[in-house]
Amino acid sequence: MEGRGPGLGRVLLLGFCVAGIWSAYITQGVLQETLSTKRFGPDGKRFEHLSFLNFAQAVVCFIWSLMMIKLWSPRSKGGAPWWSYWSPSITNTIGPAMGIEALKYISYPAQVLAKSSKMIPVMLMGTLVYGIKYTFSEYVCTLLVAGGVSAFALLKTSSKTISKLAHPNAPLGYGLCFLNLALDGFTNATQDSLTARYPKTTAWDIMLGMNLWGIIYNGLYMFGWSHGIGYEAIQFCKEHPEAAWDIFLFCMCGAVGQNFIFMTISRFGSLTNTTITTTRKFVSIVVSSLLSGNPLSAKQWGCVFMVFGGLAYQIYLKWNKQQKKKKKSK
Numbered sequence: 001m002e003g004r005g006p007g008l009g010r011v012l013l014l015g016f017c018v019a020g021i022w023s024a025y026i027t028q029g030v031l032q033e034t035l036s037t038k039r040f041g042p043d044g045k046r047f048e049h050l051s052f053l054n055f056a057q058a059v060v061c062f063i064w065s066l067m068m069i070k071l072w073s074p075r076s077k078g079g080a081p082w083w084s085y086w087s088p089s090i091t092n093t094i095g096p097a098m099g100i101e102a103l104k105y106i107s108y109p110a111q112v113l114a115k116s117s118k119m120i121p122v123m124l125m126g127t128l129v130y131g132i133k134y135t136f137s138e139y140v141c142t143l144l145v146a147g148g149v150s151a152f153a154l155l156k157t158s159s160k161t162i163s164k165l166a167h168p169n170a171p172l173g174y175g176l177c178f179l180n181l182a183l184d185g186f187t188n189a190t191q192d193s194l195t196a197r198y199p200k201t202t203a204w205d206i207m208l209g210m211n212l213w214g215i216i217y218n219g220l221y222m223f224g225w226s227h228g229i230g231y232e233a234i235q236f237c238k239e240h241p242e243a244a245w246d247i248f249l250f251c252m253c254g255a256v257g258q259n260f261i262f263m264t265i266s267r268f269g270s271l272t273n274t275t276i277t278t279t280r281k282f283v284s285i286v287v288s289s290l291l292s293g294n295p296l297s298a299k300q301w302g303c304v305f306m307v308f309g310g311l312a313y314q315i316y317l318k319w320n321k322q323q324k325k326k327k328k329s330k
Helices: 008-037 052-071 082-104 108-115 119-128 136-154 159-164 170-197 203-223 229-239 241-268 270-291 298-329
Strands: none
Touching: 008 082, 008 108, 008 241, 008 270, 052 082, 052 203, 052 229, 052 241, 082 108, 082 170, 082 203, 108 136, 108 170, 108 270, 108 298, 119 136, 119 170, 136 298, 170 203, 203 229, 203 241, 229 241, 241 270, 270 298
């Protein structure tokens, strides 16, 4: 693990970060799955407007980041101006909405696996557009992940899991996930460009700017006309307070999780954060299978281990590369 100096305090802090990220995002995953599959109230209605979750989370995260800036990190001069986030916020609004909408068509474990294959579009774009050459080991990682996701998608899903989905449609569900990944790639690249142009930009500044534009875009889409889905979502929450409470907890988990991610990156580095979030995804699948009654077959579990084996190998390669750089710099 990366870090700056040994000590029991750092070990405890790392454990605190791991517990925070895991608890926040695993709980959020359970709530996300609940909102996409559960039937609320005596009338047994589903919460169909899953894209509303992005608007609600943008509002909560905007307020949270504003509070953190006021309390702990006063906005410094030289940071990226708020209007500069309009471009990455478009893809950051559409992409996650597609990922959440996918839960109408595929199970939560399938969605997590599909979204774990982020390296595939990155390597494809790098090779085809920029002519980047990758090592044999990197191709092995990609083949393991791609093969695991593909095999999982082709294997038959249990009838119990299918019965919980609003509109079972595997090709559409996986298609939405991969579009989500492609748009995320643009979002991340544009954010990196902004931080390069404005070095004094903090993580809280980015969170504030991205969520501000997310509120604007989602608000126009959901409340821009008299029959917008935002009004329907709010009406559903009024009729089913249990759903409203789940949405609030979902948003709070996202805000708290981002806090722990920022803390981990600043104190231990991005590689440590990648390791924690990757293992969290695996645990999320296990929790989903145990708590939510989404049974996976032995072959599907084999695919899960294949995907996370590839991701673990990728993390090891990054760690090994960093160690070599440290030795050269000494």
